[in-house]
Amino acid sequence: MIALRNLHKTFKTKKSEVKAVSGVDFTAADGQITGLLGPNGAGKTTTLRMLYTLMQPDVGQVLVDGVDVSADPEAARRALGVLPDARGVYKRLTARENIAYFGTLHGLDKATIQARTERLVQALNMQDFIDRRTEGFSQGQRTKTAIARALVHDPRNVVLDEPTNGLDVMTTRGLREFLRQLRGEGRCVVFSSHIMQEVAALCDRIVIIAKGTVVAAGTADELRAHYGEDNLEDAFVKAIGSEEGLLA
Amino acid sequence: MNSLKTLWTVMRKELKDLFRDRRTVFLSLALGPILLPLLLVGVFTLTENRIRDLSEKPLDLPVIGKDNAPNLIAWLEGQNVTIKDPPKDLAAAIADQKEDVILRIGDDYAEKWRKSEPAPVEVISDSTRQNAEVPVKRVQALLKAYSGQVGALRLLARGVSPSAAAPLQVAETDMASEEAKRGRLVGVLLPYLLILSAFMGGAYLIMDATAGERERQSMEPLLATPAARGAIVSGKVAAACAVALLSLAFTLLMFKATAVISPTVGRQMSVSFATIAMLLLILMPMVFIGTTLLTYLSATAKSMKEAQSHMSYLMLLPMLPSIILMVNPVKTQLWQFAVPFLAQNQLILKVVRGEAVVPMQWATYLGASFSLAAIMWFLAVRRYRGEQLAISG
Numbered sequence: 001m002i003a004l005r006n007l008h009k010t011f012k013t014k015k016s017e018v019k020a021v022s023g024v025d026f027t028a029a030d031g032q033i034t035g036l037l038g039p040n041g042a043g044k045t046t047t048l049r050m051l052y053t054l055m056q057p058d059v060g061q062v063l064v065d066g067v068d069v070s071a072d073p074e075a076a077r078r079a080l081g082v083l084p085d086a087r088g089v090y091k092r093l094t095a096r097e098n099i100a101y102f103g104t105l106h107g108l109d110k111a112t113i114q115a116r117t118e119r120l121v122q123a124l125n126m127q128d129f130i131d132r133r134t135e136g137f138s139q140g141q142r143t144k145t146a147i148a149r150a151l152v153h154d155p156r157n158v159v160l161d162e163p164t165n166g167l168d169v170m171t172t173r174g175l176r177e178f179l180r181q182l183r184g185e186g187r188c189v190v191f192s193s194h195i196m197q198e199v200a201a202l203c204d205r206i207v208i209i210a211k212g213t214v215v216a217a218g219t220a221d222e223l224r225a226h227y228g229e230d231n232l233e234d235a236f237v238k239a240i241g242s243e244e245g246l247l248a
Numbered sequence: 249m250n251s252l253k254t255l256w257t258v259m260r261k262e263l264k265d266l267f268r269d270r271r272t273v274f275l276s277l278a279l280g281p282i283l284l285p286l287l288l289v290g291v292f293t294l295t296e297n298r299i300r301d302l303s304e305k306p307l308d309l310p311v312i313g314k315d316n317a318p319n320l321i322a323w324l325e326g327q328n329v330t331i332k333d334p335p336k337d338l339a340a341a342i343a344d345q346k347e348d349v350i351l352r353i354g355d356d357y358a359e360k361w362r363k364s365e366p367a368p369v370e371v372i373s374d375s376t377r378q379n380a381e382v383p384v385k386r387v388q389a390l391l392k393a394y395s396g397q398v399g400a401l402r403l404l405a406r407g408v409s410p411s412a413a414a415p416l417q418v419a420e421t422d423m424a425s426e427e428a429k430r431g432r433l434v435g436v437l438l439p440y441l442l443i444l445s446a447f448m449g450g451a452y453l454i455m456d457a458t459a460g461e462r463e464r465q466s467m468e469p470l471l472a473t474p475a476a477r478g479a480i481v482s483g484k485v486a487a488a489c490a491v492a493l494l495s496l497a498f499t500l501l502m503f504k505a506t507a508v509i510s511p512t513v514g515r516q517m518s519v520s521f522a523t524i525a526m527l528l529l530i531l532m533p534m535v536f537i538g539t540t541l542l543t544y545l546s547a548t549a550k551s552m553k554e555a556q557s558h559m560s561y562l563m564l565l566p567m568l569p570s571i572i573l574m575v576n577p578v579k580t581q582l583w584q585f586a587v588p589f590l591a592q593n594q595l596i597l598k599v600v601r602g603e604a605v606v607p608m609q610w611a612t613y614l615g616a617s618f619s620l621a622a623i624m625w626f627l628a629v630r631r632y633r634g635e636q637l638a639i640s641g
Contacts, residue, residue, distance in 0.1 A: 083469075084472060087469065088461075102473060
């Protein structure tokens with residue numbers, strides 16, 4: 001389970017201050033897929049970076065399985081599987097070696113890494129390229145490798161920053177199936193997206209973020225009811241107060 | 249997971265990554281060891297040949313007013329000197345380096361000679377031209393010898409012993425050891441080359457593993473693992489140091505090989521295995537200092553290109569002591585062994601000259617340089633803890 005409590009983050013540039021996140025607050029339950037929906041630049045990535053301990057919030061608290069991540073970031077990283085916005089893989093290593101490197105950094109032994117890799121290869125359909133060097137991989141192959149490497153330590157909580165970015169339809173469908181499978185295993189899945197249809201199709205709960213704060217949260221039905229719209233897209237436009245970022 | 253295991257994991261991964269890139273491996277491991285000894289052999293052979301040529305070949309000497317002193321001219325011709333006609337424009341001939349040295353015999357030479365007064369001759373040259381040094385010295389020595397001979401004859405003719413005109417008999421004893429004499433040429437070139445390859449030997453790997461990894465967007469996922477950041481940096485530093493040390497060891501072994509094969513290098517420096525071991529010990533802290541410094545600098549660079557821009561001035565650092573010592577030679581003192589670059593310079597010279605390095609100097613050097621490396625390492629680790637490092641875009 002992941003809980004974010006009143007997160008604030010401001011970046012200082014030479015001339016001005018940019019309030020990237022100001023008051024994000026939501027809870028993602030186990031066995032559910034929670035979608036962060038928001039236009040580009042709404043603060044989704046910054047929120048997630050604070051969640052997976054790469055940034056310190058100025059104000060607020062992040063709890064992963066009930067543990068404050070700023071008190072014990074190492075435990076939080078162990079409990080989290082993270083696909084960041086940056087998903088570079090080592091191009092002179094094979095996909096398998098990329099996954100094994102992260103497994104070793106998580107402190108897993110060889111046999112465990114081997115077994116987990118096999119499972120992820122099956123689940124993500126990576127048989128064709130698992131033993132190839134990642135140089136020249138397609139976007140989809142790279143993303144799959146990055147996801148497998150993020151999940152090799154079998155985390156209870158999975159955080160993915162725009163996982164379907166740049167993927168074709170078939171790969172996206174496969175990935176959705178994989179996320180449902182993770183939910184079925186009782187994991188807490190959080191992913192961000194700026195694509196309405198995707199969030200609608202996949203999420204048990206939707207958290208809409210705009211201009212650094214949570215403007216609405218709930219199931220798709222609750223959001224439609226709350227804004228009095230039959231169409232989720234219209235509800236979304238009402239929630240963020242503009243039409244920006246919808247066309248992607 | 250404990251930090252040592254992380255360090256080992258990261259180091260192994262970086263080395264595996266590097267060794268799969270054949271061209272880079274060749275450039276960082278093989279090129280230095282091949283090029284440096286070749287460079288030295290070339291330079292030594294050139295200098296030895298030039299000195300031999302200049303001191304043994306007949307000396308071409310343009311003389312102005314050679315008719316004024318036929319005896320002197322005849323004597324010079326007997327001393328392996330070819331007398332030439334002088335150029336029209338003296339200053340231009342010297343400036344254009346057409347002539348290294350010109351001799352002018354004064355018009356009143358014959359008259360003064362007859363009166364037994366000092367007869368005027370003038371040696372014209374440009375003292376800043378290095379290649380004129382040997383011919384000028386030859387001409388001066390010849391004139392001095394001629395002057396001495398004739399002077400002695402004149403004294404004899406007047407019934408005076410020539411030794412009365414030589415109250416002092418000055419003898420020179422050169423205390424420089426044979427090794428030191430041989431090492432004189434090596435003194436300028438070798439320390440710079442060795443310090444530079446130690447200082448920059450791990451540069452490619454560490455910049456690639458820090459700024460490059462950030463540019464390729466794999467730094468963020470790496471830092472999101474529970475592995476301690478200090479251990480991750482240390483693993484990268486360790487991999488770069490291993491490559492640099494390996495390259496240095498190859499280079500030194502190649503020196504050994506060239507010294508065996510080529511007599512010119514063998515004459516210039518002593519390359520025993522003990523020397524090689526000592527040079528490695530001297531250069532090891534330099535490897536750590538250079539690698540950690542580059543880690544620190546690359547950790548703030550957003551791209552490989554930005555990181556590489558630091559190289560241009562870093563390359564000059566190892567040259568500083570050589571330049572300062574050239575204009576302001578100082579005696580060896582203990583404090584010098586605590587100053588980076590200067591210390592390595594002095595120690596390498598000592599070792600190549602075959603001088604003993606006393607334990608106090610070793611202690612000062614190793615203490616100071618490893619402390620500096622530790623400080624640089626600490627700073628690099630602190631940079632890695634910064635929030636900005638993880639973010640690629």
